[in-house]
Amino acid sequence: MRQLRIPAMLVVVGLVASACGQSGPSGAPTELPAAEGELNLVIWTGYAENGTNYPEFDWVTPFQDETGCQVHTTDMTDSANGVELLQSGQYDGGAFSGDATLRLMAGGDAAPVNTDLIPNYANVFDNLKGQPFNSVDGVPYGVPQGWGANILAYNTDTFSSAPDNWDPIWDPNSPAAGHISVYNSSIFIADAAMRLKTTNDNEFGIDNPYQLSEEQFNAAVDLLTEQGAIVSQYWNYATDQITGFGSGDLLAGQTWQYQVNNLPDAPIAAVTPSDYATGWSDTWMIASEAAHPGCMYRWMDWALSPEANAQSTIYFGEAPVSQEACDFAETWQDGAYAGHCDTFHATDTAYHDFLEFWETPREDCNDDDDSTTCKSVEEWINAWTTITGS
Amino acid sequence: MTITAAHSPSRTRRLSAWLYGRPRSQVVILLALPLGFFLLVYIGSLVVLFLNAFLETDPFSGDVIPVFSLDAFVTLFTEDVYRTIALRTIGMALLVTVTCAILGFPVAYYIARIASPRTKRILVIAVLMPLWASYLVKIYTWRTMLGGNGFVDWLLAPIGLESPGLDSLVSGWFVLVYLWLPYMILPIQAGLERIPGSLLEASADLGGKAGITFRRVVVPLVLPAIAAGSIFTFSLTLGDYIAPAFISNTKFIGNVIYDNSTLGNLPLAAAYSMLPVLIMVIYLLIARRLGAFESL
Amino acid sequence: MTESRLTKAFLRVATGVVLVFIYTPLVIVAIYAFNPTATQTWPPSGFTLQWFGEAFSNPNVLSSFASSIVAGVFATAIALVLGTLASLAVARYSFFGRESVSLLLLLPLALPGVVTGIALSATFQTLGLKFALPTVIVGHATFCVVIVYNNVLARLRRTPRSAEEASADLGAASMTTFRRITLPAMRTALLAGGLLAFALSFDEVIVTNFTAGPGTETIPLFILRSIQRPHELPVVNVVAFVLVLLSVIPVYIAQRIGGREGAAIR
Numbered sequence: 001m002r003q004l005r006i007p008a009m010l011v012v013v014g015l016v017a018s019a020c021g022q023s024g025p026s027g028a029p030t031e032l033p034a035a036e037g038e039l040n041l042v043i044w045t046g047y048a049e050n051g052t053n054y055p056e057f058d059w060v061t062p063f064q065d066e067t068g069c070q071v072h073t074t075d076m077t078d079s080a081n082g083v084e085l086l087q088s089g090q091y092d093g094g095a096f097s098g099d100a101t102l103r104l105m106a107g108g109d110a111a112p113v114n115t116d117l118i119p120n121y122a123n124v125f126d127n128l129k130g131q132p133f134n135s136v137d138g139v140p141y142g143v144p145q146g147w148g149a150n151i152l153a154y155n156t157d158t159f160s161s162a163p164d165n166w167d168p169i170w171d172p173n174s175p176a177a178g179h180i181s182v183y184n185s186s187i188f189i190a191d192a193a194m195r196l197k198t199t200n201d202n203e204f205g206i207d208n209p210y211q212l213s214e215e216q217f218n219a220a221v222d223l224l225t226e227q228g229a230i231v232s233q234y235w236n237y238a239t240d241q242i243t244g245f246g247s248g249d250l251l252a253g254q255t256w257q258y259q260v261n262n263l264p265d266a267p268i269a270a271v272t273p274s275d276y277a278t279g280w281s282d283t284w285m286i287a288s289e290a291a292h293p294g295c296m297y298r299w300m301d302w303a304l305s306p307e308a309n310a311q312s313t314i315y316f317g318e319a320p321v322s323q324e325a326c327d328f329a330e331t332w333q334d335g336a337y338a339g340h341c342d343t344f345h346a347t348d349t350a351y352h353d354f355l356e357f358w359e360t361p362r363e364d365c366n367d368d369d370d371s372t373t374c375k376s377v378e379e380w381i382n383a384w385t386t387i388t389g390s
Numbered sequence: 391m392t393i394t395a396a397h398s399p400s401r402t403r404r405l406s407a408w409l410y411g412r413p414r415s416q417v418v419i420l421l422a423l424p425l426g427f428f429l430l431v432y433i434g435s436l437v438v439l440f441l442n443a444f445l446e447t448d449p450f451s452g453d454v455i456p457v458f459s460l461d462a463f464v465t466l467f468t469e470d471v472y473r474t475i476a477l478r479t480i481g482m483a484l485l486v487t488v489t490c491a492i493l494g495f496p497v498a499y500y501i502a503r504i505a506s507p508r509t510k511r512i513l514v515i516a517v518l519m520p521l522w523a524s525y526l527v528k529i530y531t532w533r534t535m536l537g538g539n540g541f542v543d544w545l546l547a548p549i550g551l552e553s554p555g556l557d558s559l560v561s562g563w564f565v566l567v568y569l570w571l572p573y574m575i576l577p578i579q580a581g582l583e584r585i586p587g588s589l590l591e592a593s594a595d596l597g598g599k600a601g602i603t604f605r606r607v608v609v610p611l612v613l614p615a616i617a618a619g620s621i622f623t624f625s626l627t628l629g630d631y632i633a634p635a636f637i638s639n640t641k642f643i644g645n646v647i648y649d650n651s652t653l654g655n656l657p658l659a660a661a662y663s664m665l666p667v668l669i670m671v672i673y674l675l676i677a678r679r680l681g682a683f684e685s686l
Numbered sequence: 687m688t689e690s691r692l693t694k695a696f697l698r699v700a701t702g703v704v705l706v707f708i709y710t711p712l713v714i715v716a717i718y719a720f721n722p723t724a725t726q727t728w729p730p731s732g733f734t735l736q737w738f739g740e741a742f743s744n745p746n747v748l749s750s751f752a753s754s755i756v757a758g759v760f761a762t763a764i765a766l767v768l769g770t771l772a773s774l775a776v777a778r779y780s781f782f783g784r785e786s787v788s789l790l791l792l793l794p795l796a797l798p799g800v801v802t803g804i805a806l807s808a809t810f811q812t813l814g815l816k817f818a819l820p821t822v823i824v825g826h827a828t829f830c831v832v833i834v835y836n837n838v839l840a841r842l843r844r845t846p847r848s849a850e851e852a853s854a855d856l857g858a859a860s861m862t863t864f865r866r867i868t869l870p871a872m873r874t875a876l877l878a879g880g881l882l883a884f885a886l887s888f889d890e891v892i893v894t895n896f897t898a899g900p901g902t903e904t905i906p907l908f909i910l911r912s913i914q915r916p917h918e919l920p921v922v923n924v925v926a927f928v929l930v931l932l933s934v935i936p937v938y939i940a941q942r943i944g945g946r947e948g949a950a951i952r
Binding site for chain 2: 836910
């Protein structure tokens with residue numbers, strides 16, 4: 001939530017910004033500013049590892065050593081939280097999913113990016129450039145980090161074979177009932193919408209699960225309220241699920257590959273079911289009032305470099321954004337992660353198109369039809385309080 | 391006393407002389423810093439927060455728009471969930487307070503009136519030390535204890551019971567009592583110590599048996615201390631959001647406030663904040679009546 | 687009133703049970719500090735000192751410890767000054783609104799931390815301040831003041847004014863009287879109040895979370911963030927265990943002081 005600033009401060013900031021000059025016509029710098037020695041990022045847990053978790057996963061220390069930019073990070077719990085953090089004005093940028101990026105671009109909190117200052121941008125897969133969630137009228141507002149699906153995790157003792165649909169978390173008679181974990185964010189309403197779309201012949205006529213009419217939205221909320229009876233955990237942090245799956249408290253859930261990667265000894269496996277899957281595509285964006293733009297640009301270039309992108313996507317469990325990163329992953333750590341790109345379908349456009357990527361629910365339904373109205377993101381968030389708080 | 395030559399008094403002396411006979415100025419000087427800090431920083435922040443409750447948010451970008459609006463209050467009154475959450479939280483706060491009083495009183499009594507001085511010192515240290523253990527670590531440890539294959543499961547297995555698990559208010563009740571118990575024990579112990587032995591002897595001399603003395607002499611005298619302890623157990627439960635989320639998989643008042651502020655809906659968080667503030671101000675006024683402030 | 691033997695036995699047992707209840711989780715934390723695996727199942731799987739080594743060589747542990755100390759010291763210092771001033775006013779004078787001062791100072795402790803947190807955060811943002819250790823210190827000071835205030839006020843109420851009056855009769859200026867009579871009498875109350883205020887600041891996480899910026903990390907914030915990272919959890923157990931051990935020192939000191947001069951007054 002961006003606070004109302006005292007006008008004087010705005011004037012000062014404006015003067016300083018114009019004094020720094022060198023703004024291109026779209027607001028991005030034309031020359032790479034000097035490194036300022038500090039960088040404050042909003043991230044999903046795991047996007048900026050400095051070796052304290054696992055010594056071999058460290059792409060922050062080399063960056064700090066080379067640029068002198070000390071990296072400080074804050075983890076967001078979900079996209080709305082990420083938006084709020086960036087709007088607080090305390091950060092230079094961060095990695096945001098598609099449902100956050102649109103809001104930041106619309107609200108002027110993120111600045112356009114001059115990709116000429118980011119040499120590694122040239123290597124990025126074409127289907128990730130110039131997307132609606134990371135550009136406006138062809139002007140890029142960020143650089144991709146990676147993308148992935150919300151997958152189904154299940155206990156292999158409870159489910160003898162891999163489920164091929166999402167029944168395990170929706171069916172009241174599921175073997176996992178009472179031991180289910182789903183993501184604690186209003187964006188999960190879209191998963192309910194997809195469930196409705198793929199069952200009962202889509203009786204509510206749902207098309208885009210993020211732009212829902214009143215009737216479709218209420219149906220999704222009803223489904224979630226029903227599901228609440230068999231859900232035992234709404235997870236905020238990956239460790240919530242890691243602890244739960246590891247102790248046997250949880251038998252099924254909607255999860256990220258990151259959690260599964262951290263449960264090597266537990267009888268847990270994960271799969272992308274064939275009926276539907278929601279997903280997320282993350283973009284590094286720079287705050288329009290970033291205090292350290294020089295460091296932020298250097299970070300964005302570094303994040304796109306093969307070493308950093310390979311390591312971060314292996315660690316997090318998502319698809320990398322360039323062929324060079326894929327190649328790096330093949331041989332890194334003596335080939336321990338070979339096949340990384342295939343595992344995450346990095347070049348599989350069919351899989352990419354199958355996923356329903358997170359996007360922001362908008363009152364105008366994000367379409368050209370003026371007569372349609374949909375539920376806004378605020379209504380989604382309020383409904384989530386009702387679903388989880390009752 | 392020697393007679394000294396006349397000399398001009400030092401600055402402090404002149405200040406002291408000026409202040410002498412002007413008690414009101416003395417009070418003003420003493421209170422200027424503390425009250426200034428509190429009114430400007432603390433109350434001022436609360437005012438800024440509550441002003442936000444009357445503003446609007448842009449539904450898409452999440453910005454606060456300087457337009458007067460009662461949207462936040464309308465949401466709070468029309469959606470049932472906020473009432474449910476409030477009642478659940480207040481109920482738990484009362485339950486935790488009563489439980490802490492029941493569990494804490496015997497301990498406080500033992501320490502205050504029965505333990506030998508050396509035992510007393512050890513026991514007081516024993517009750518104080520957990521206050522230094524991290525609140526977060528205590529909650530997280532209880533989570534692993536109450537979770538599957540955890541300590542509680544292991545403990546209850548021989549009698550065929552299981553842990554209440556991490557989706558239950560019973561677990562939340564346990565953990566909240568655990569967290570705040572020392573805050574109840576310490577004031578009660580101090581309050582019991584303040585009761586002069588002579589009063590109890592007098593009661594016995596007048597024919598009062600132990601039960602009657604307890605009921606008619608001890609309890610009224612220790613009530614302010616219990617009220618003082620209850621301020622903490624009640625308010626800490628009323629505002630907590632970490633234990634409900636981690637232990638009970640449910641939402642209390644604190645969760646609604648926390649969630650809405652971190653998800654960018656400050657007006658709703660601010661509006662809902664008025665509820666616990668109002669409750670606590672009333673609670674404090676009642677507690678003050680009961681003499682709690684002298685027993686903190 | 688002499689309690690019956692049955693009552694005494696019951697109270698002894700009750701105290702024992704409650705103490706076991708209080709200490710069991712702490713003992714479990716200590717056990718997990720030596721547990722080899724990062725996942726915490728029961729019973730523990732072994733014994734290792736590796737996490738101690740990792741904790742002491744982890745730069746975040748040491749720097750967050752330093753930040754916590756700095757924040758605690760400054761917050762306590764502010765609390766000592768403001769708390770003493772306010773308690774002097776309330777104990778020695780009568781004025782309009784005197785009863786309300788205690789209520790006002792108590793509010794930061796009695797109102798939910800999350801409300802204080804978002805109020806301060808919203809205000810600091812509106813003023814365009816940078817969130818760093820100073821904003822954390824201000825937040826801590828709000829609830830530390832009342833701790834000192836209560837302790838000193840209780841002491842001042844128990845201290846007879848005769849000594850101060852005698853000092854004034856002998857010609858001492860009010861500053862001198864304060865310095866040489868009042869302050870020494872309050873000294874142990876200040877120490878006890880200061881220690882308790884420091885303890886509160888050291889462990890506080892909710893208000894701190896809202897007033898700290900990206901580069902600021904106190905011990906509680908370090909713990910909060912480490913709990914979210916699967917392989918940093920064991921280090922948290924070590925940190926918690928060490929802190930509890932270290933805390934015996936200030937608690938013991940506070941007890942010795944409080945006990946000694948409590949007897950003196952009686």
